[in-house]
Every structure is written in C-alpha cells, then in structure tokens.
C-alpha cells in the first residue's frame with residue numbers, strides 16, 4: 071500500500087557534476103539533492119557527491135526505465151535498480167510516464183505513449199513491479215509532449231490518474247511540463263490539477279523552457295519563467311507535496327543562479343505557509 | 350521512397366519512435382504521406398490514423414524530431430572532448446546529417462552519446478573528407494570514449510581497493526595490482542600527445558611536428574579522479590604495465606620484471622608508486638587473512 075513520506079516540504083536541486091564543489095559550499099541552502107538513478111549504475115566513486123550525501127538527503131530520478139514500452143521492463147535495468155536501491159540511502163525514487171526504447175529501438179529521449187486503457191494496465195503492472203523493489207515510495211512523472219500518439223482513447227489527466235491509482239504509487243508533478251502542455255495543447259492547468267489525485271504528489275519539478283519551432287519547449291536550459299512561478303504558487307495551495315527540485319541540465323554558468331531559484335521557491339512556499347525549515 | 354523497412358508490420362508507436370529520430374524522413378512522411386505509407390503493410394484503420402496524424406500534428410512531430418536531433422548531436426559533440434575543439438559546430442552538424450542519411454532507420458544504434466560518438470567518429474574518418482591531423486584527433490576521441498563506454502558498462506563494485514601509494518612497499522605478495530580491464534594501449538603518430546595537449550589548452554598546434562615515428566598512448570580508468578586518463582608511455586613502460594596486469598601479485602610482478610629486465614626492486618617500487626599516484630592502478634588484498 072502506498073504511503074506518503076512524512077517529511078516537511080523542502081527545496082533542492084538536481085546534481086551537476088561540474089558544480090559538485092559549489093553545491094558542497096552552498097549545502098546549507100539546499101534541503102535535498104536529486105541524482106540520476108543511472109549515474110549510480112556506474113560504480114565510480116565520486117568523492118564530492120559522497121560528501122554532499124553525508125549532509126543532505128538523496129532522491130533518485132531515473133531516465134531510462136522506459137515504463138511505457140510495449141514489452142516488459144529490461145531485466146538488466148531492473149537488476150541494476152534492485153541492487154542500487156538495496157545499497158543506498160534515499161528518500162524516494164522516480165521515473166517518467168514515457169518510453170525511451172521500443173522493441174529494442176532506442177529513441178534517445180522521453181517519447182510520449184498512447185493515452186489508452188491498454189497502456190494504463192501495462193504501465194501500472196510494471197510500476198507495481200518497480201515499487202515492490204523497496205519500501206520507499208516510487209513516483210511517476212508527467213512529461214512534456216508535443217504531439218499525441220494516434221488512436222488515443224483517453225485524456226492526459228485521466229490517463230495519469232488511472233495509472234497512479236491502479237499502480238498505487240506516488241506522483242512527481244513537473245510544474246513546467248504541466249505549464250508547457252497546457253499552453254501547447256490548450257487546456258487549463260488548474261482544472262488539470264483538480265482532476266488528478268494530488269494527495270499522491272510527493273515531489274515537484276520546476277524548470278525553465280523556451281519558445282522554439284512555434285511552441286513552448288521543455289529545455290532544462292533556461293531560468294524559470296514568471297508563469298511557471300505563478301503556477302507553482304497555485305500548486306502550493308492545492309497540492310500537499312513533500313519536496314521541490316529546481317531542474318537545470320545545461321546552460322548554467324554559475325550555481326548561484328540555481329540557488330537564487332531555490333530561494334524563490336522557498337519564498338513562495340513560506341508565503342503559502344508550507345515551508346518549515348530544513349527537512 | 351523511404352528507407353524504412355518495407356513490408357513488415359509495425360505498431361504506430363514503433364514506427365513513430367523510429368521516425369522521430371530522423372527529421373529528413375519525417376519531412377518525407379509529411380510531404381508525401383501516401384507514398385511514404387505505401388512502403389508499409391498496415392491495416393486501413395492504422396493507415397488512416399497516421400494520415401490524420403501527419404496532417405494535424407506533422408509540424409510539431411517534425412519540430413520534436415529536430416529538437417531531438419539537436420540534443421543528440423549536442424551530447425555527441427560534448428562527448429568528443431578534443432574533436433569538438435577543432436571542428437566547427439556547423440561542420441559537425443553537416444557531418445551528422447550525412448551520418449543520419451547513411452544510418453537506416455532499422456539499424457538499432459545506441460543513442461547513448463558516448464557510444465554514438467564512437468560510431469560518429471568512425472563515420473567521419475571513413476566517409477568524410479578529413480586530413481591526417483583531423484583523423485588522429487578523431488581516433489584519439491574514439492579510443493578514449495571506447496574505454497569510457499566499457500567503464501560505464503562495468504557493474505562491478507571495487508569496495509576493498511587500496512588507493513594509497515604508501516602501501517606499495519608493504520607485503521607485496523598479499524597485494525594484487527588492479528588495472529581496470531577497459532585499459533587500451535595504442536600507437537599513434539609521434540607528436541600526437543603534444544598535439545592533443547595544445548588543442549586541449551586552446552593553444553596553437555602549428556609548432557607540433559609529426560615525424561614518421563610512433564608514440565604509445567595508454568587510455569585507462571583514472572582510479573583517483575574517475576573517468577578516463579591518457580598517458581604517453583615508452584615501450585619499456587608498456588612492457589612493465591602488461592606484466593603488472595598479468596602478475597598474480599605485486600611481488601610476483603617484481604619477480605617477473607627483475608627476471609626480464611634486471612631492474613632493482615627500489616626502481617620498480619618508485620615506478621609503481623607513480624602509477625598509483627597518477628590513478629593508473631590500485632591494489633586489492635589477495636590470499637587468506639588470518640586476523
């Protein structure tokens with residue numbers, strides 16, 4: 071049975087190898103850190119990361135589970151995941167409702183899956199399998215998608231909700247993805263929130279996007295827009311989450327820029343009375 | 350006519366997954382949908398859905414494909430540590446488009462940037478018009494990245510390794526030398542290491558003169574800092590490293606080396622200490638412990 075973590079909400083960042091030393095120096099401003107699950111599959115000792123993890127809690131975020139593939143989960147990936155989860159201290163772990171490979175063909179990015187009953191059942195069976203690897207919560211994240219897969223029979227919000235309910239798992243709500251999808255596909259993000267099981271949301275992602283090819287694009291390479299901060303403000307009001315991660319993967323010159331965004335998130339949470347102190 | 354596999358039945362999800370990795374074919378699918386789909390055997394319903402899809406969402410599907418291609422290229426360029434400093438991004442983009450053109454959609458290539466950078470470097474060396482200097486650099490990048498790829502695939506843990514050089518002198522027979530099996534030793538034209546150093550430091554490499562001779566480079570897991578390190582070594586050092594990797598223990602390696610080269614133990618110790626300090630090797634205890 072899915073159980074929500076009891077932690078007070080905190081704000082953290084995703085791990086940046088290039089800024090590992092800076093992260094350690096600014097550790098008192100960061101409540102927890104998110105590291106790509108697959109980074110730990112390479113058994114390399116990263117001394118600075120180890121020091122960071124001595125100071126703040128860790129959450130794991132996977133990219134390559136590919137839970138939306140038509141076939142079963144890859145055994146090698148599951149083996150790696152199982153041994154990682156058994157050997158590391160972490161709060162929760164997550165991946166995306168998407169696929170990165172199909173029938174052994176690697177797509178190279180998070181591709182949307184068809185919103186259908188058939189996929190709800192396939193994905194939730196796999197999510198249960200993954201969740202059973204540990205007693206810590208497993209979360210699934212909403213992705214950005216620019217086109218629907220033909221033959222869809224469900225709306226995005228009911229697709230996501232059905233998966234979360236039937237897999238009995240937690241959610242990672244990416245506020246930037248929600249904002250981008252709402253703009254690109256023309257829906258109201260607040261209505262979307264009212265239709266998903268917000269009690270299951272454990273973690274929030276906040277990131278920057280940009281306008282390219284005539285649409286909003288999830289880049290993880292820009293600062294967070296005012297619109298996304300506004301939506302986050304609404305989320306603070308409506309969603310009982312446990313942690314926020316400011317996501318940035320590239321185009322970052324100074325860690326301070328990310329720390330500034332951590333502090334903006336904390337301020338918005340304080341204004342909403344939900345930021346206590348360190349988690 | 351597309352170079353997608355004709356005749357076989359593919360699910361819409363798989364067809365789009367393949368297609369999105371190649372913007373040129375996406376364009377073809379949008380511009381002449383009927384002709385494009387004629388290459389596949391599919392039920393009428395699936396065909397109609399795809400026709401609708403390309404009509405209504407083709408532009409965004411193409412944009413998605415272009416974004417993916419750019420990200421894929423950016424990650425590959427990022428993995429080409431030296432090559433990215435001598436080729437302009439525009440030129441690499443042109444090469445990448447040619448590379449995609451030659452890579453059929455049914456070739457199940459890895460999209461891991463390190464793995465794909467190796468394929469891409471090999472492609473440029475063999476199919477594009479590059480000079481000797483450029484070939485050396487691409488060869489250097491692909492050799493380095495093939496070591497990195499093996500490191501990434503290495504799921505073993507090395508819990509009990511000893512990284513400290515002090516240990517070298519004590520109990521050599523209870524000490525196994527560990528050089529990571531991904532290590533590669535390769536001959537390059539003499540002058541290569543100077544050329545790479547100059548490019549890495551953003552300095553001019555005009556002064557680097559290539560002679561007809563060779564130099565030996567070793568690419569190895571850096572046990573100290575992580576990642577891959579490169580070192581220029583002499584033929585004697587190459588022999589030394591091979592014996593170290595082969596021997597059952599450090600003491601055994603000393604015996605073999607002393608027998609073969611007559612080198613004194615003190616000299617061997619100082620060389621091994623240097624290897625440990627540079628991150629080429631570590632030690633593991635061997636034999637039984639009675640403590």
Ligand SMILES: [Fe+2]
Pocket residue numbers: 211244275317
């Ligand atoms: Fe995210």
